[in-house]
Amino acid sequence: MRVQDRLAFLLALVPYLLDNDGVPVAQAAAHFGVPEQRIRDAVELIAMSGVPGETKAYQPNDLFDIDWDRLEQRDEIAITHQVAIDDSPRFSAREAAALIAGLQYVAALPANADRETVARLTAKLTRAANGAPAAVAVEGGADTRLGLVREAVAAGTVLVFDYLNGRDEREERTVEPLRVESVDESWYLRAWDRTRRALRTFRLDRMRDVRTLDGAAPERPEDIELPERIFQPSKQDRSVTIEVAEAVVPLLADYLGDRPQTQPARRGWVRTRLRIAHLHGLKRLVAGRGGQVVVVEPEDARDAVRDWAAAGLARYGSDTI
């Protein structure tokens, strides 16, 4: 963790401890969402710290102090002497801007907040910031299925829907919904798929006829854990070599990762490798980049892209350039 984050943690913890005299270590850890050891380490550091004082020698009266016996015997934190700090710090302008933008994004979702709440909170955050936050606005886009799916997650209801998978096959899926996630404008449901007996990720905009299966008990294993990343590489993934115009590389971050390994190719282009689950996704990705992404090998991947683009072109009554 960066030292700035550590400092921010100390500056946040002190006023909390002052306001919550005798708070158990476990409760403080739960409140801040950190391990108990992190609280203990911070409290120990706070108790050693203070101001130089008149003598400039950090005399006992210039330092914070805590009730050590109480900490050791009852695992409770009580500050018995405080210096310099008593209130929570203000937000930085950037912190306030981040919260305001995030607020606009989540407020655009169903059942979150009305415009009035957002305006009130924005005003409060602006006043609580040191410096004017940069103006940041987010126009969110919600999916029409979001309300229903979100309710099902909260209630633990089993969902049934028709799903069109990435291979253009439509089939009925029965799932135990676990989490609704979004990436900017795209919405995903992560769920236990009862037929596949595995965790799967579904795009909300590919679902049709979403309905609940009332009264169904969960079947998934109890110890199941959702990985943090939405897309998991699979052993069955294939590797494809592509050449990409340099300007386009950042736009492919979702597929290449934030720090893709690239080699120089012809002038203005780089060569890199892409892992894909199937050619259906690849041909779309490449066709949408109008020649700025080129599949080098394997041959069947090149053919798939060419056929896809040519078929698209043929719809306009021409197959030549």
Add this chain to the structure above:
Amino acid sequence: MAAAVSNEERLFSLVLALLATETGLTKADILSSVQGYRQRYRANGGNASLERQFERDKEDIRDLGVPLESIELPADQGAVQYTRYRIPKGEYDLPADVTFTPQEIALLDLAALAWREGSLSGESRRALLKLRSLGIESEEPLIGFAPRLRARDAAFDPLQQAIERRRVVAFGYLKPGEDRVRRRRVAPLALVQFGGRWHVHGTDLGARDRRTFLLSRITGPVEETAETFEAPPGEPAEEARAGLRAVFAANRALLELTPDTDAAARLGSRGEPAGEGVVAVHFTDLALLADEVAAFGPEVLVREPPELVDAVRARLAAAAAAHGGGTGG
């Protein structure tokens, strides 16, 4: 010799010392007396590396939104050793009348968690700490709901900083259909995400008018100039958003979608029905919609506008040709 003082302890001690002083401390006071510096301080000079440490620490502390002031004493204008440093408590403390309800905390938690990656994730994490500091328990946490905002464009951070500092920026911008990057000088006013993409809105000093730029079309670094500007009246973020909404409403494409395909599912979800198998989709940027439509290959036939037909055909033709298709392929 005393055990080494951690960076964390030194920074914390510096904040405490500067909060406790009314009149301010000189650099010499700080280096010679504050925990973490005093252990390395040499009374007879040669403290250059310690001074550099102090400069970095000041920046780190200010970055957190702590109002660390330097006061130049009038009589000693320009003499660095007489600059005094302090953190005025009134500007450090969260104003007492700013309070949040448990419902508001729950909403702000969600807002902060939306920035889980990339730009602003560090800021959100620290903002969340400060919210926790108030000791308000959030209303029922929203289990199983994880909206996520991203700002992956490299231009985002420098633009946000320039907006805060009211500095004119210069950057290269590649408009679709043009083959040459043009240099723009812009007084940036607001960042707006619309349709999942980040835009910067500001005064284009070349065109002498307000403009909105797509961050993904900025090429090369965003350079902050020394030139500053006055904030114009009004709410630039709202004006930019209203502008994008108006463009979005005015631009309409008619797309024929092949039933039971990815295109029908995804573009169909976004548009309004406009006849048998046809949907009307609104858009802010023709080139971006053309990228998206071309990706669906034969699943979409563009009916209108003709410019979109041309743009999609050009993309498909280029993709086919690059993979050995087209004339003579």
